[in-house]
Amino acid sequence: MLENGEEFYPRIFETIAAARNEVLIETFILYEDKVGKRLHEVLMAAARRGVQIDLTVDAFGSPDLSDEFISSLTGAGVRLHVFDPAPRLFRRVNYFRRMHRKLVVIDGMRAFIGGINYSADHLADYGPEAKQDYAVEAEGPIVTEIHRFMHQAIRDGLPRSHWFQRRHAVPKIPTPPRAGNADALFVWRDNGQHTNDIERQYRVAIRLARKRIVIANAYFFPGYTFLRDMRKAARRGVEVCLILQGKPDMAIVQTAAAMLYHYLLRGGVKIFEYCDRPLHGKVAVVDDEWATVGSSNLDPLSLSLNLEANVLIRDRDFNRQLSDKLQHLMNHSCKRIETQDLTESTAWRQVRSFFLFHVLRRYPSWAGYLPAHAPRLASLPEAAIEPDGADRLDDKAIQ
Structure with missing residues (x-):
């Protein structure tokens, strides 16, 4: 690491x-x-x-x-x-x-x-x-x-x-x-035969999680099915923690992610904003063995357009090392977002919910129609x- x-x-x-x-x-x-x-x-x-x-x-x-x-x-x-x-x-x-x-x-x-x-x-x-x-x-x-x-x-x-x-x-x-003792898998996203390999591996890990999921991602705006899997994991008792940018390098990044906060918080997902400096990482850990590190964000560009590459690692020692680093961020460098921190109007939340259900749930499949x-x-x-x-x-x- x-x-x-x-x-x-x-x-x-x-x-x-x-x-x-x-x-x-x-x-x-x-x-x-x-x-x-x-x-x-x-x-x-x-x-x-x-x-x-x-x-x-x-x-x-x-x-x-x-x-x-x-x-x-x-x-x-x-x-x-x-x-x-x-x-x-x-x-x-x-x-x-x-x-x-x-x-x-x-x-x-x-x-x-x-x-x-x-x-x-x-x-x-x-x-x-x-x-x-x-x-x-x-x-x-x-x-x-x-x-x-x-x-x-x-x-x-x-x-x-x-x-x-x-x-x-x-x-x-x-x-x-x-x-060594670690198992590793190299996965990539292209615009040919591997259009969703990285996202699919994330979703498999989330669906199989039994204790804990921690995702730290700089640019977070995944598709509806990804968000639904996170909420389902939280509702079955998995601790689901999401570390996002609190001091973004681009303001639109925080604005886009914040549109998802109500939906995720109501589903039991814990959200932390990293505030020391811009977060550029694309890492995650699940339970005690699974981890990923790579170039892929969880946003429309990375999941549907860009050429990306991640490594998946199944190893307790590596998982513990990365988990400790992410826990340190949450304990010392993050602000936890609570429902009461969200101040937008009910009307705006309804507009956003409509957007999430009728548009975002179709993403990223619609991206395949882009040139x-x-x-x-x-x-x-x-x-x-x-x-x-x-x-x-x-x-x-x-x-």
Whole structure:
């Protein structure tokens, strides 16, 4: 378990510095701040000693990388891929269907999965807006699954050609031996055959819960069936605790979640708002064994549009470790929301109830009718960066 950038970044940079053969990274956000520059430094050093590096970033989440930052990476041999590339003027227009995963695999032997991007706002010294978040470092057979998935994502996203097939063949590596007693499952959401895998695993765990459920999620606005499962669990005697943003990074996040408060509180769900700083985590524990950590929020974007990845862990020690961290948040950094704290009018509650029943109960099935597009990557060779510093991608690189 790795909490916040203080624990996550040193492990990532240390592991990349020790890499011998290969580094795979996917991230939604890569900023050219002190964290991004440190990542750049260790990737450059690894590439120069012959390590093969594939770095995939989202064009919407990482729109402002300079020519120098990019060209120095590609010049050193880093294969830089941009998800859904667009000209600078339009990079922040397409908000939907983003590559939101945060994954790392080193030498096919060690993987990192979670919600932490490469930006200084995941460090406490960033100030009051520093984010609270989590990631997992994993060894064992699950790493092979994530390694295969990341290579396949590159192959599926880039144009097919004979040269491409030879350059981006999925390498076959020996499966690492079991590294401990935990069972783990890698799950993802895409716009193809795995549109609801993460949500389904959450709902199965909630339905099987017997004692306790704690969900900490930054952006919470799931479908009606998810909310109904939470209420049913509470009504059969399960302690159901929900940790949400009390100091949101976007005001609409708290407004949307608050629309659900009456419905959940009446069903026996306990709601806590984390008030120390923005909550960015996407984690949960159920009973004494089940836990999940990943990139997927429980909102329309993550559950129906974005590309996401979580790891499910069945292990008492890990469950206890994450449970203790979440309990500490509830005890020391959260405000518990009670029914008397909700002051909106009865008329507004009736409007909201109508919305919840007649609209939200149909979500996320209606999201499938929205336009979808296949993942598209642009590989950026050194020649794709214009020498005049205009920060534009060569047409050939994005076709």
